[in-house]
Amino acid sequence: xxxADAHPGRTLADVLPPRLAAEVEPVYRxxxxxxxxxxxxxxxxxxxxxxxxxxxxxxxxxxxxSGEGLxxxxxx
Numbered sequence: 001x002x003x004a005d006a007h008p009g010r011t012l013a014d015v016l017p018p019r020l021a022a023e024v025e026p027v028y029r030x031x032x033x034x035x036x037x038x039x040x041x042x043x044x045x046x047x048x049x050x051x052x053x054x055x056x057x058x059x060x061x062x063x064x065x066s067g068e069g070l071x072x073x074x075x076x
Contacts, residue, residue: 020045024057028072031059035069043076 002015012021012028020043027038038059045053055076062070 017045024074027059031061031072032069035061035063037061 007015012025015021016024024043027041030036031038041057041059043055043057045055047053057074057076060073060075062073064070
């Protein structure tokens, strides 16, 4: 529910519901640790209205020009 410009500098727990943040944080750590993208990972969540949502997410390492890891870019 936050605009894209509100995300930089925040943790997953700041921008995602707790259960969802706990589910995707290990994926972010994997991408940061290995430098290898994680593609087409299914993510499930239940909205405040009780509706189940299913997303397909791909997570890519973000590097500076020298190759140093800066973070993770996720496409959902």
